[in-house]
Amino acid sequence: MSTGAIVAIIVVVLVVVAALAVLAAAKRRRDLRERFGPEYDRAVTEHDSKRQAEAELAERERRVRQLNIRPLEPAARAKYSAEWTTVQEQFVDAPQAAVAGAQTLIVAVMKDRGYPTEGHDQTVADLSVEHAGTMDRYRAAHAISDRAAAGRASTEDLRQAMVDYRALFGELLGEPASSTAATAGADGDPAHTAPAEDPAAAAARRIPATDAREPAAAAAASDVPTRPDPAPTTTDTTTDETADPAAGAPAVSRPQER
Numbered sequence: 001m002s003t004g005a006i007v008a009i010i011v012v013v014l015v016v017v018a019a020l021a022v023l024a025a026a027k028r029r030r031d032l033r034e035r036f037g038p039e040y041d042r043a044v045t046e047h048d049s050k051r052q053a054e055a056e057l058a059e060r061e062r063r064v065r066q067l068n069i070r071p072l073e074p075a076a077r078a079k080y081s082a083e084w085t086t087v088q089e090q091f092v093d094a095p096q097a098a099v100a101g102a103q104t105l106i107v108a109v110m111k112d113r114g115y116p117t118e119g120h121d122q123t124v125a126d127l128s129v130e131h132a133g134t135m136d137r138y139r140a141a142h143a144i145s146d147r148a149a150a151g152r153a154s155t156e157d158l159r160q161a162m163v164d165y166r167a168l169f170g171e172l173l174g175e176p177a178s179s180t181a182a183t184a185g186a187d188g189d190p191a192h193t194a195p196a197e198d199p200a201a202a203a204a205r206r207i208p209a210t211d212a213r214e215p216a217a218a219a220a221a222s223d224v225p226t227r228p229d230p231a232p233t234t235t236d237t238t239t240d241e242t243a244d245p246a247a248g249a250p251a252v253s254r255p256q257e258r
Helices: 003-036 038-046 050-065 074-090 095-113 120-149 155-173 177-184 199-205 215-223
Strands: 235-239 255-257
Touching: 003 038, 003 050, 003 120, 038 050, 038 120, 050 120, 074 095, 074 155, 095 120, 095 155, 120 155
Parallel strands: none
Antiparallel strands: 235 255
8 A cells, every 4th residue: 555545544534533523522512511501601601711611510520420319218308398388487477597497408408318518619519410400599599698697688688599499499309390490480490480489478378268358348248138029910800890881792801900
């Protein structure tokens, strides 16, 4: 084989290898985008290049694969769900305490599922592998919790924190996406899914329904007289026996109506 032919073969092989490498990189980038969603864009913003961002996201995947992440047992899921209901009802009278309770409950669920909970940034990095869609909401809720601890969070801030914590809580419990979206709402990304139900409204919804009318109005309604039915028309059976004197005809009986 001539030297020119050998060189041509080598060039073709190099081109093929390069093309395969490009395709593999493109597939890897697409996979990372699909898995991390908004976290991919956030990582790119925080790094100097997409390559560095993708390397970090890949490292998150490797770390989480080494963890013993497991689903909750049905009994544990029911227990945590009941505890969340209690925390949510507490919001009506003590919103700041309810938000603190929600944060504590999420940490407990994470530990039960096998997630390390040391350090907020590392916790978010680990959670982002399987729950990337709710990480921005979790960060926002965590920031509100910090402000609340310093006395700088309004009731509306605390309400939003409960909504955002609920989005992650539902995913950690393993609730169906439709259930999480219905609770969290237009964000399903309860971010961006439909708005979750206000904790205060949820508590109010549990109050038994009563007669919507005011007592006086209800009594008045019962006192409104009804219109009497018209008296039936009766036929008087008395006969008017008037004879025609001219014709000498017999008397004719005509019924009289009253």
